[in-house]
Amino acid sequence: MLPKAEVEETLKRIQTHKGVIGTIVVNAEGIPIRTTLDNSTTVQYAGLLHQLTMKARSTVRDIDPQNDLTFLRIRSKKHEIMVAPDKEYLLIVIQNPSE
Amino acid sequence: MEIVHVYTKRRNEFGRQCNFSDRPAELHVDILPDPSLASNFIERDPCDVPIQCTQEMSEHEVNTERFESDTRGINHVEGGWPKDVNPQEMEQTIRFRKKVEKDEHYSSTIMQLGSNMEHCIKQNNAINIYQEYFEEEEEELVEESEEQPSAKTINVFRDPNEIKRTATCLSWHPDGSCKLAVAYSSLGFQNISPDMSYDSYIWDIENPNKPEMTLKPVSLLVCLEYNPKDSHILVGGSYNGQIAYWDTRKGSQPVEMSTIEHSHRDPVYKVIWLQSKTGTDTFSASTDGQVLWWDIRKMSEPTERLVLDPNKKGNLDNALGAISLEFETTMPTKFMVGTEQGLVVSCNRKAKTPAEKIVCTYSGHHGPIYALQRNPFFPKNFLTVADWTARIWSEDIKESSIMWTKYHMAYLSDGCWSPVRPSVFFTVKMDGTLDVWDFLFKQNDPTLSLKVCDEALYSLRVQDNGRFLACGSQLGTATLLEISPGLCTLQRNEKALATAMFERETKREKILEARHREMRLKERSRSEQSKDEDTKEGDGEESVEELATRTEAEFYEIVEAELKKRAKEQEKKVRRD
Numbered sequence: 133m134l135p136k137a138e139v140e141e142t143l144k145r146i147q148t149h150k151g152v153i154g155t156i157v158v159n160a161e162g163i164p165i166r167t168t169l170d171n172s173t174t175v176q177y178a179g180l181l182h183q184l185t186m187k188a189r190s191t192v193r194d195i196d197p198q199n200d201l202t203f204l205r206i207r208s209k210k211h212e213i214m215v216a217p218d219k220e221y222l223l224i225v226i227q228n229p230s231e
Numbered sequence: 232m233e234i235v236h237v238y239t240k241r242r243n244e245f246g247r248q249c250n251f252s253d254r255p256a257e258l259h260v261d262i263l264p265d266p267s268l269a270s271n272f273i274e275r276d277p278c279d280v281p282i283q284c285t286q287e288m289s290e291h292e293v294n295t296e297r298f299e300s301d302t303r304g305i306n307h308v309e310g311g312w313p314k315d316v317n318p319q320e321m322e323q324t325i326r327f328r329k330k331v332e333k334d335e336h337y338s339s340t341i342m343q344l345g346s347n348m349e350h351c352i353k354q355n356n357a358i359n360i361y362q363e364y365f366e367e368e369e370e371e372l373v374e375e376s377e378e379q380p381s382a383k384t385i386n387v388f389r390d391p392n393e394i395k396r397t398a399t400c401l402s403w404h405p406d407g408s409c410k411l412a413v414a415y416s417s418l419g420f421q422n423i424s425p426d427m428s429y430d431s432y433i434w435d436i437e438n439p440n441k442p443e444m445t446l447k448p449v450s451l452l453v454c455l456e457y458n459p460k461d462s463h464i465l466v467g468g469s470y471n472g473q474i475a476y477w478d479t480r481k482g483s484q485p486v487e488m489s490t491i492e493h494s495h496r497d498p499v500y501k502v503i504w505l506q507s508k509t510g511t512d513t514f515s516a517s518t519d520g521q522v523l524w525w526d527i528r529k530m531s532e533p534t535e536r537l538v539l540d541p542n543k544k545g546n547l548d549n550a551l552g553a554i555s556l557e558f559e560t561t562m563p564t565k566f567m568v569g570t571e572q573g574l575v576v577s578c579n580r581k582a583k584t585p586a587e588k589i590v591c592t593y594s595g596h597h598g599p600i601y602a603l604q605r606n607p608f609f610p611k612n613f614l615t616v617a618d619w620t621a622r623i624w625s626e627d628i629k630e631s632s633i634m635w636t637k638y639h640m641a642y643l644s645d646g647c648w649s650p651v652r653p654s655v656f657f658t659v660k661m662d663g664t665l666d667v668w669d670f671l672f673k674q675n676d677p678t679l680s681l682k683v684c685d686e687a688l689y690s691l692r693v694q695d696n697g698r699f700l701a702c703g704s705q706l707g708t709a710t711l712l713e714i715s716p717g718l719c720t721l722q723r724n725e726k727a728l729a730t731a732m733f734e735r736e737t738k739r740e741k742i743l744e745a746r747h748r749e750m751r752l753k754e755r756s757r758s759e760q761s762k763d764e765d766t767k768e769g770d771g772e773e774s775v776e777e778l779a780t781r782t783e784a785e786f787y788e789i790v791e792a793e794l795k796k797r798a799k800e801q802e803k804k805v806r807r808d
Contacts, residue, residue: 135339135342136332136333136338139341142342143341143345145345145349146345146348146349149349149352161313163312203347205351212355214348214352216345216347220336221341221344223348227352229355229356
């Protein structure tokens with residue numbers, strides 16, 4: 133299968149899970165590559181979460197240099213923001229957890 | 232001149248003198264080792280020796296300077312785009328994005344991250360990992376534990392100006408109570424200096440460093456109230472007698488002010504919003520003896536006027552100065568006024584003639600009535616705070632209050648009922664203490680007495696949920712306190728117990744009143760009889776002057792007797808020594 137089609141399929145599958153509000157893929161410079169939300173919201177999420185992920189990663193590595201950040205979950209009153217970081221890209225999913 | 236005390240003691244009284252001498256070393260005891268003693272002991276094997284090797288740490292406490300925080304917004308602009316791509320151009324951005332997506336690294340990364348993410352999403356959907364277990368049980372525990380009533384200070388809002396003014400009135404924001412409007416003024420006679428700022432502030436309770444909004448009146452504001460129907464409108468009464476209203480959406484200047492000719496002639500001490508369809512009616516009271524009704528849409532003159540003349544003649548010279556007002560939305564035709572002279576006047580708004588407006592008066596206080604409020608659960612009973620006591624009255628008994636506190640050492644300056652518990656009320660005193668009274672728990676003393684600050688407290692307001700209260704002091708500091716949950720949750724049977732207490736006290740007072748009336752009738756009939764006899768004798772009662780000279784003579788006699796007694800005691804003391 134074409135890698136591109138696989139990627140599409142993965143992202144679509146994530147988006148169609150129960151409770152998922154939006155999905156964003158951001159690159160290392162903070163530019164949103166793929167998004168299912170509107171532009172202004174995307175730009176806001178991309179900018180803020182990028183910085184937060186960098187900070188979280190540096191915190192984890194400061195405490196133990198052998199360690200690294202694998203996943204970041206922020207639970208707020210209204211929904212949960214999940215960030216899967218990578219060296220170059222960031223996958224952000226906003227989900228409404230089932231109560 | 233140095234004061235020196237000299238005393239002598241003979242040498243033979245000191246004891247024997249020490250005589251030291253030198254001597255060579257002497258051997259007193261020599262114990263030689265005796266191996267046979269070793270048989271009394273066994274070697275311990277193994278030996279347990281604990282050793283600790285840890286970092287040495289020390290603990291320090293530091294008190295930091297006041298943390299000033301400011302809220303700022305960030306404007307997010309798209310950035311990070313490479314130089315050749317113009318973020319505004321859709322084509323260029325789409326092209327860039329497509330290019331990135333074609334990258335192999337991208338696809339592999341996304342696959343990997345995607346699987347991670349899916350795991351977490353499914354986890355979220357499967358089970359609520361933050362579910363609260365034992366929620367109901369926790370609540371029960373809290374009810375059963377008998378905790379000490381307490382209150383703690385959450386925040387302190389200080390007057391930002393150099394010259395401090397008294398915080399005379401506080402008003403909570405009607406929805407959600409996250410804002411507090413404080414009116415600052417100086418109530419001392421001619422105490423206003425030219426540098427004193429006239430501003431009053433609205434504070435956000437989360438930010439004690441800087442007020443959220445400033446209100447700039449023409450003269451110092453003595454009282455300030457939020458409109459319960461429209462949370463953007465506030466009405467304030469000022470020191471020069473004018474009423475002004477603000478709209479927080481429109482800025483710091485008052486939207487409209489009442490004309491000076493038709494306003495009060497003395498500072499407006501209290502202004503309350505009325506219940507009306509338009510939500511724009513208020514009424515105000517001042518020590519000039521008038522109660523004026525206003526419609527804020529037309530501030531040029533009051534819609535109605537009432538002169539508090541106890542003789543019901545509308546004579547302004549006889550009028551009682553009003554210091555506090557009371558209005559309960561469940562009884563829109565009645566209202567009460569607390570006066571400077573210590574009388575509470577109950578009035579009916581719907582009366583046809585001005586004479587009928589004043590229904591009755593309640594007397595019993597010795598000083599101006601600073602606070603007047605009906606019990607939110609039992610509207611027939613109301614609380615008055617004046618001079619050194621707080622009294623609870625029943626509407627039916629006009630001669631005296633049904634319950635009262637003891638006479639305190641300091642003047643009481645403000646008080647209010649708790650909106651959640653019918654038997655709890657709060658008072659503040661001029662020595663800076665806040666008292667919480669729960670008369671179902673203890674009648675003689677406050678349940679909780681807290682010293683809030685060193686200067687006098689002038690105002691008090693409880694938030695609608697009964698949990699927070701704010702008090703204002705002489706130096707303009709408004710303190711926000713949180714009281715313990717025991718004092719702000721309705722206890723079981725509380726309403727029934729409070730009803731029973733009020734009824735019992737009311738009945739007692741009624742009986743006393745009836746008895747007084749009987750005694751007075753008897754006196755009157757007796758004096759009428761004796762009057763006939765007196766006219767025959769011609770002597771009659773003593774005149775006032777004779778009475779005065781007699782009491783003077785008595786007084787001096789008592790003083791002299793006391794002096795003589797003291798002189799005798801002095802003599803006895805001296806003779807003993």
